Amino acid sequence: MSASLALFQREMLLAWRVRGETAAHFVFILLIITLFPFALGPDTQLLQKLAPGLLLLAILLGQMLGFERLFSGDFHNGTLDLIPCSNLPLPLYALIKSFAQWCALFLPILIFSPLFMLLLHVDLNAIAPLLLSLTLASLLVQFLGMLASALALGAKNSGLILPLLLIPFYIPVMIFAVSLAAQGFTAEGLQALYFLCALFFLYLSTLPFLSGAALRSALESL
Amino acid sequence: MSSSPILISNITCARRGKDLFAPISITLNDGETLILRGENGSGKSTLLRTLAGLIPSTLNTHHSSLYLGHTNALHPSLTVHEHLDFWRGLQSSRALPNSEILLMLSLREHATKHASHLSNGLKRRLAFARLLLHPAKLWLLDEPQAALDKNALHILLNLISDHASQGGISIIASHDDLSIAGAQTLTLQAATMSTKQ
Numbered sequence: 001m002s003a004s005l006a007l008f009q010r011e012m013l014l015a016w017r018v019r020g021e022t023a024a025h026f027v028f029i030l031l032i033i034t035l036f037p038f039a040l041g042p043d044t045q046l047l048q049k050l051a052p053g054l055l056l057l058a059i060l061l062g063q064m065l066g067f068e069r070l071f072s073g074d075f076h077n078g079t080l081d082l083i084p085c086s087n088l089p090l091p092l093y094a095l096i097k098s099f100a101q102w103c104a105l106f107l108p109i110l111i112f113s114p115l116f117m118l119l120l121h122v123d124l125n126a127i128a129p130l131l132l133s134l135t136l137a138s139l140l141v142q143f144l145g146m147l148a149s150a151l152a153l154g155a156k157n158s159g160l161i162l163p164l165l166l167i168p169f170y171i172p173v174m175i176f177a178v179s180l181a182a183q184g185f186t187a188e189g190l191q192a193l194y195f196l197c198a199l200f201f202l203y204l205s206t207l208p209f210l211s212g213a214a215l216r217s218a219l220e221s222l
Numbered sequence: 223m224s225s226s227p228i229l230i231s232n233i234t235c236a237r238r239g240k241d242l243f244a245p246i247s248i249t250l251n252d253g254e255t256l257i258l259r260g261e262n263g264s265g266k267s268t269l270l271r272t273l274a275g276l277i278p279s280t281l282n283t284h285h286s287s288l289y290l291g292h293t294n295a296l297h298p299s300l301t302v303h304e305h306l307d308f309w310r311g312l313q314s315s316r317a318l319p320n321s322e323i324l325l326m327l328s329l330r331e332h333a334t335k336h337a338s339h340l341s342n343g344l345k346r347r348l349a350f351a352r353l354l355l356h357p358a359k360l361w362l363l364d365e366p367q368a369a370l371d372k373n374a375l376h377i378l379l380n381l382i383s384d385h386a387s388q389g390g391i392s393i394i395a396s397h398d399d400l401s402i403a404g405a406q407t408l409t410l411q412a413a414t415m416s417t418k419q
Contacts (some may be wrong), residue, residue, distance in 0.1 A: 003313070
């Protein structure tokens, strides 16, 4: 437990130390959201209709920018070498790193996202389901990114491999997240919500172990 | 610490299906030190990583071992103190306080510096803190003397001899002549053609 806490503290401290990079994610997403209405033209109804999809896309693509760095720093500076000999199992290490990245980069965006939604003329009743759908979708994508970045570790073109690995898995997440955001808490929307929750627990129970195995094989290649 | 000798028999390491060196056997009793020698690429680092359990092998690495690779496991944006706290948290460790460790490594005046502001030798010295933080019977050191000045080398040799006097075992890969009393030397020979695929 104390090992997990030590890692989480270190990750948060590092996120603060490199806050310029951390803020770059925020700015990237902010840019998309502020520029999109200008690109679309003055049609409020159309904007309102497109807003959930736009927010999802902005956040999920913004997330992809961070995955390349998730494990590569620790891998190259030798910190990853310490983990197999420590009290921290590799799957837990992967999970904590990944969760810490989500907390540092995306929790602030999610906290501010109701403001973005107002900018995009989202209906007030639609804010809660959209926020829930953004939270779940970004967590799911964070899990997928954890595995993908562990697999791409040590590969030469990880910048190219990562998106290619991830895109097919983004699709179901997008479909259900948009459905929840558009339908709200109706029967159809709840169906999508249950599906997102099911995916969450499936990923939580499997992907850390797969990521741990991928990290171990990356260590062997050093 | 358990007092069993370390026995490694007939081991070799392979990279891409090729044996790196001719099979070797090692027996080390408590308090003994082994210097690994061999040309660049002869498999010294791979052997150490295998012994540390980072590369799977048929060896049962039941001895608690501490591996210090040629990377120092430092993050440029963390200070000396923060590294010590993180390493301490990762593993159950001796109750040696940070201040005492910094004193032993004469890093005291650098305690609040970021790792990116440390010279190579100071970085290496900070990495040695892991030897003091975690009790391990077997130390696996990969070129520990790289970038060290005379004083720092003295600190390193003291650490190794203290470890040996407490019954600890060290295996050190090194090109230089480390003056360690009673150390054995093992030179890794390239695998003969017949064992190559």
